[in-house]
Amino acid sequence: MAVNAARFLEDLHTLRSFGASGVGKGVVRPAYSKADIAARRWLANRMEEAGLRVQFDPVGNLFGLAEGPSLLLGSHSDSQPQGGWLDGSLGVIAALEIARSSNRPVSVVSFQDEEGRFGVTTGSAVWSGHMRLNRADALTDLAGVPFATARATMADLAGGFVDASQFTGFVELHIEQGPVLDSERDQIGVVTDIVGIRDMVITFEGQQNHAGTTPMHLRHDAFQALATFNARLEKRFQKHLARRTVWTIGYVSLLPNASSIVPGRVSFSIQWRDSDPARLGRMEKIIRTTAKEVAAERGMTLSNGMMLGLDPVAMDPALRAALEAGAEAVAPGRWRRMPSGALHDATNVARLMPVAMLFVPSIGGISHNFAEDTDEEDLVAGLRVLDHAVQELA
Ligand code: GLV
Ligand code: MN
Ligand code: MN
Numbered sequence: 001m002a003v004n005a006a007r008f009l010e011d012l013h014t015l016r017s018f019g020a021s022g023v024g025k026g027v028v029r030p031a032y033s034k035a036d037i038a039a040r041r042w043l044a045n046r047m048e049e050a051g052l053r054v055q056f057d058p059v060g061n062l063f064g065l066a067e068g069p070s071l072l073l074g075s076h077s078d079s080q081p082q083g084g085w086l087d088g089s090l091g092v093i094a095a096l097e098i099a100r101s102s103n104r105p106v107s108v109v110s111f112q113d114e115e116g117r118f119g120v121t122t123g124s125a126v127w128s129g130h131m132r133l134n135r136a137d138a139l140t141d142l143a144g145v146p147f148a149t150a151r152a153t154m155a156d157l158a159g160g161f162v163d164a165s166q167f168t169g170f171v172e173l174h175i176e177q178g179p180v181l182d183s184e185r186d187q188i189g190v191v192t193d194i195v196g197i198r199d200m201v202i203t204f205e206g207q208q209n210h211a212g213t214t215p216m217h218l219r220h221d222a223f224q225a226l227a228t229f230n231a232r233l234e235k236r237f238q239k240h241l242a243r244r245t246v247w248t249i250g251y252v253s254l255l256p257n258a259s260s261i262v263p264g265r266v267s268f269s270i271q272w273r274d275s276d277p278a279r280l281g282r283m284e285k286i287i288r289t290t291a292k293e294v295a296a297e298r299g300m301t302l303s304n305g306m307m308l309g310l311d312p313v314a315m316d317p318a319l320r321a322a323l324e325a326g327a328e329a330v331a332p333g334r335w336r337r338m339p340s341g342a343l344h345d346a347t348n349v350a351r352l353m354p355v356a357m358l359f360v361p362s363i364g365g366i367s368h369n370f371a372e373d374t375d376e377e378d379l380v381a382g383l384r385v386l387d388h389a390v391q392e393l394a
Pocket of ligand 3: 115
């Protein structure tokens, strides 16, 4: 039976109604939010209708299991705090469509907290053994909610962890989330490897004081410490960065955040990504040294949270070859091999089984944004390539 493109698109649009932001097609569906859990319940029903056996695990990963050995397809259905409708959802709904249309055994997964409300790809990190559950339980989100508390909200659904030995491999369809396919007018990207990442929250604690009466030379201003840290880091990184190295301070909390108060405390995230673990390590040293220096110079107490990370991984050659054959069949001359600069659950799953990924274009290269979008023709092309590969592999 062939994949049903209309049913696939309809389910994809239904999924975006959970946590719809009201801005474009955007969604607000962070892990364990009401919208996320409602979406997972809906997905579980769709899996059951497809003849799959549904199992939630203790961290909220949702599996739809085929009988016996099967290929695992999927991605995640949680979103960033301001997320697009396709990031993760595309891979989950494509998996569902293939599972219900294929006569090959295909299982489906929607991993929990891929977007890192708590860690980095938390659900698949725990399932794969990259992070022990008791360590994950101690993680907190930016509001201080522990992971243990959040996952308890799904305890009524939870079964045991799914035995990974039943799966012969994992393939994840995803949007590119970058500009390459769109600008090169290619329809499919077959992923060669996924970058590595490090992520940490740093806190400078200075002295909160009156912004009118405190002389400049007596201040311990947490904002100024962050500003100095950022400027110095940018300069020091210059000679260490490769073409695709990236680093981001994307979260900042300044306390108490008022115009007439010298800020006493700043907590901020620092995240860096590269395909070379040695470079990630050198960058870590520079970050830690610079933070210490700035803290000493500006009279700050320095602390940092747990550094989380994933190393780069290469895709499995056999699974990749099946995707390449599918790409050539569906989009002849309009596909390319490419690395992934975004993180994916596939990185963790690679600890357990062979993995591969494919991309479809993101319009304007925009993602992690309500404006994220892809032409429906390209979404369907991605589905067909994945289906083609599944038929070849099974
Ligand atoms: C995943 O969303 C990432 O941050 O790359
Ligand atoms: Mn994603
Ligand atoms: Mn994402």
